[in-house]
Amino acid sequence: MNFDNIEVINLNHVKYLENKLLNGQFEDLEKIIENLNKKNFNHPAIKLLYANSKVLKKNSKLEEKKIAFDIFLETYKSNSNFKKVLYNLCAICFQIKEYNKILILLEDFIKQNDYDDKVYGTLYKIYGILGEAEKANEFAKIIVKNEPKNLEAWSAYIFTSLYLEKFKQKDAINLFNEFTNNVPKYEVKEKISNQTLNSKIRVGFITPYFNGNSIDGFLLGLLENMDRKKFEIIGFNLGNSNQKSDHLIHHFDNWNHVFDLEDLELINFIRKKNINILIDLVGHGPGNRLPIFKNRVAPIQISWLGYTNSTWLKEIDYIISDPYLIKKNEENLYYEKVLYLPNIWGAHKKLDEKLKIKELPYDTNNYVTFGSFNNFLKISNNVIRVWSEILDKTNSRLILKCSMHDNLEIRERFLNRFPKNITNKNKIVLLERQKEKQNHINLYNKIDIGLDTFPYTGVTTTFEAIWMGVPVLTLKGDNFTSRCGESININLNLREFIADDTDDYIKKAVNFTKKIEVIRNLRKNLREQAKRSSLYKTKDFSNQFCNELKNLWIKKIS
CATH class of the missing domain: 3.40.50.11380 (Rossmann fold)
Structure with missing residues (x-):
C-alpha cells in the first residue's frame, strides 16, 4: 500500500499497519509512520501502533520504550476508558523505571473503578520498589481479599506484613489462617520413602x-x-x-x-x-x-x-x-x-581477609557518620523518625545505599520521607548500588556506626558491617524477624549496642557520638572479636546443624 502524500488516514491504512505489527514487521511499520505528515502521525490509532511497535520488537531500546510510554500516557489521559492502554503503561513503567506518573493514574483509577487485578498488582509492585512497605502491604491485602486463591499475593501480603510496626506475632495465626486453607492439595502419584540410600x-x-x-x-x-x-x-x-x-x-x-x-x-x-x-x-x-x-x-x-x-x-x-x-x-x-541451635541460627563464611579496614571516618570528617545498607523496604516511617531525631541531636551524617532500582525519581521520593530540616542540611547521603561485591563491602569504610532497621532488622548487612569493623546499633524485637540484630550482637558480646526501645535507641546513638574512643577501638578489634564468636565459626555451626538433622532423622525412622 502506498502511503505517499495521503491526506487522510482511513480504516484500510490502519488495518494494513496492524498486519505489519502482527507479523512482526516492526521496522517497516515504524518507517512508514515516521514518514507521515504531522496530522496523520497524530492519528490516535497510528500513534498506538507506533508505540506498540516500539515496545514489542526484540531490540527495543530504553529511549524507544520511553517514547511508547509517553504516547500511551497521552492516549490514556485523553480517554481514561481505554484500559488496554493503562495496562501497557503498567508493564512499561518497570522497564523504564518511571513510577510517579503512573501512580497518579492508578490511584485515580481505583477511586473510580471496581477491583482490577492488573492495576492492584502494579500498585503493589511499585510501592515495593519505592521501599514503601505500608502501601505495598495495603495493596497486597486488597488483592488477597479479592483473589483468596492467589498464593503469590498471599506470600506478598505475609512477607510485607513483617515490615510493619503494627504486625504482632500473636495475631498472625488468625490473620494468615486463610492462606493455609487456600493452599491446594493434589492427588500425588509418587510415594514418600523413609529409607536412606547408601546409609547417607x-x-x-x-x-x-x-x-x-x-x-x-x-x-x-x-x-x-x-x-x-x-x-x-x-x-x-x-x-x-x-x-x-x-x-x-x-x-x-x-x-x-x-x-x-x-x-x-x-x-x-x-x-x-x-x-x-x-x-x-x-x-x-x-x-x-x-x-x-x-x-x-x-x-x-x-x-x-x-x-x-x-x-x-x-x-x-x-x-x-x-x-x-x-x-x-x-x-x-x-x-x-x-x-x-545452641548459639546462632546462621553462621556466615568469613569474608575476604584482604578487605582492608581503614581509619575511622570521624578522624577525617570531624563528625560521626552513621550508616545502613539495608533494603529500603526495611526503612519504615518510624525508622525515619528515629534516625531523623538522632541526626538532629548530633553533629553527624547518615549514609544509605539505594536498594533495588536506583534512579533520581526513587531517590527524591525516598528523601522526601525525611523532615526538611534534615534533608536541607544535607545530612543524608545516598550511595549508588554497587555491582561488584567487593566495592559494596568497601563502602563500609565510610561509616563509623551502623544503624539497624526495625522491626525488620538487617542480617547479611550486619555481618558485613561487623567484618569491616563497624558496630551496629539494633533494637530489641518481639519475634524472629525483629530479633535477628539482637541475636547477632548477643553472640558478638556487644549487648551495649542493643536498645530496649526507640527512646533508648536514640539515646544510645547520641551517646556513642561522644564515645569516639570506644568506636575507634571497635574499629581495630571488631573483626577479630567476630571471628572468635559464633558469627563466623562455620565448622562448629555445621557440626551443630548436622547433628540436629541426624537426630531428627533417627527419631523419624525409629
Missing part, C-alpha cells in the same frame, strides 16, 4: 536464590563443612538456569533445574529423589513454591535462612532458630516446631 541422609535445599544473593555466605559456610560420608546434598534450583544461578553447583552431589515444573510435577519429581530432609530457603519470598510442602515431598521439611518467620504451613515440620530469636513461651505462635 539425603538432604535437599530448595530456593530460587542460588544466584549469589544474601544467603550465599551462610549457605556456603554450611555446605563446605557437611560430612559427605554421612550426608548426600541435593539442590533444587527454582530460578532460571544460568552461570550465576548455577555457581554453587559443585557444592552439591546432585543438582536439579526445576523452574519449569508445575507444582504437581515438582512434587512428583522431588518425591522420586527420595529426599529424607528438605530445607526451604525462601519462605514467602518471591518465587517460592510453598504448595509443594503442603503436599509433603519429604518425610522431614524445614524452613531456614532466607525467611525469618513462620511459613504458616503445619506441613513444614521445623523452623531453625536460636535461643534469642524465639522464646520458649512463644513457640505456640509459630506453625512449625522450633529447632533451636
Whole structure:
C-alpha cells in the first residue's frame, strides 16, 4: 500500500499497519509512520501502533520504550476508558523505571473503578520498589481479599506484613489462617520413602536464590563443612538456569533445574529423589513454591535462612532458630516446631581477609557518620523518625545505599520521607548500588556506626558491617524477624549496642557520638572479636546443624 502524500488516514491504512505489527514487521511499520505528515502521525490509532511497535520488537531500546510510554500516557489521559492502554503503561513503567506518573493514574483509577487485578498488582509492585512497605502491604491485602486463591499475593501480603510496626506475632495465626486453607492439595502419584540410600541422609535445599544473593555466605559456610560420608546434598534450583544461578553447583552431589515444573510435577519429581530432609530457603519470598510442602515431598521439611518467620504451613515440620530469636513461651505462635541451635541460627563464611579496614571516618570528617545498607523496604516511617531525631541531636551524617532500582525519581521520593530540616542540611547521603561485591563491602569504610532497621532488622548487612569493623546499633524485637540484630550482637558480646526501645535507641546513638574512643577501638578489634564468636565459626555451626538433622532423622525412622 502506498502511503505517499495521503491526506487522510482511513480504516484500510490502519488495518494494513496492524498486519505489519502482527507479523512482526516492526521496522517497516515504524518507517512508514515516521514518514507521515504531522496530522496523520497524530492519528490516535497510528500513534498506538507506533508505540506498540516500539515496545514489542526484540531490540527495543530504553529511549524507544520511553517514547511508547509517553504516547500511551497521552492516549490514556485523553480517554481514561481505554484500559488496554493503562495496562501497557503498567508493564512499561518497570522497564523504564518511571513510577510517579503512573501512580497518579492508578490511584485515580481505583477511586473510580471496581477491583482490577492488573492495576492492584502494579500498585503493589511499585510501592515495593519505592521501599514503601505500608502501601505495598495495603495493596497486597486488597488483592488477597479479592483473589483468596492467589498464593503469590498471599506470600506478598505475609512477607510485607513483617515490615510493619503494627504486625504482632500473636495475631498472625488468625490473620494468615486463610492462606493455609487456600493452599491446594493434589492427588500425588509418587510415594514418600523413609529409607536412606547408601546409609547417607539425603538432604535437599530448595530456593530460587542460588544466584549469589544474601544467603550465599551462610549457605556456603554450611555446605563446605557437611560430612559427605554421612550426608548426600541435593539442590533444587527454582530460578532460571544460568552461570550465576548455577555457581554453587559443585557444592552439591546432585543438582536439579526445576523452574519449569508445575507444582504437581515438582512434587512428583522431588518425591522420586527420595529426599529424607528438605530445607526451604525462601519462605514467602518471591518465587517460592510453598504448595509443594503442603503436599509433603519429604518425610522431614524445614524452613531456614532466607525467611525469618513462620511459613504458616503445619506441613513444614521445623523452623531453625536460636535461643534469642524465639522464646520458649512463644513457640505456640509459630506453625512449625522450633529447632533451636545452641548459639546462632546462621553462621556466615568469613569474608575476604584482604578487605582492608581503614581509619575511622570521624578522624577525617570531624563528625560521626552513621550508616545502613539495608533494603529500603526495611526503612519504615518510624525508622525515619528515629534516625531523623538522632541526626538532629548530633553533629553527624547518615549514609544509605539505594536498594533495588536506583534512579533520581526513587531517590527524591525516598528523601522526601525525611523532615526538611534534615534533608536541607544535607545530612543524608545516598550511595549508588554497587555491582561488584567487593566495592559494596568497601563502602563500609565510610561509616563509623551502623544503624539497624526495625522491626525488620538487617542480617547479611550486619555481618558485613561487623567484618569491616563497624558496630551496629539494633533494637530489641518481639519475634524472629525483629530479633535477628539482637541475636547477632548477643553472640558478638556487644549487648551495649542493643536498645530496649526507640527512646533508648536514640539515646544510645547520641551517646556513642561522644564515645569516639570506644568506636575507634571497635574499629581495630571488631573483626577479630567476630571471628572468635559464633558469627563466623562455620565448622562448629555445621557440626551443630548436622547433628540436629541426624537426630531428627533417627527419631523419624525409629
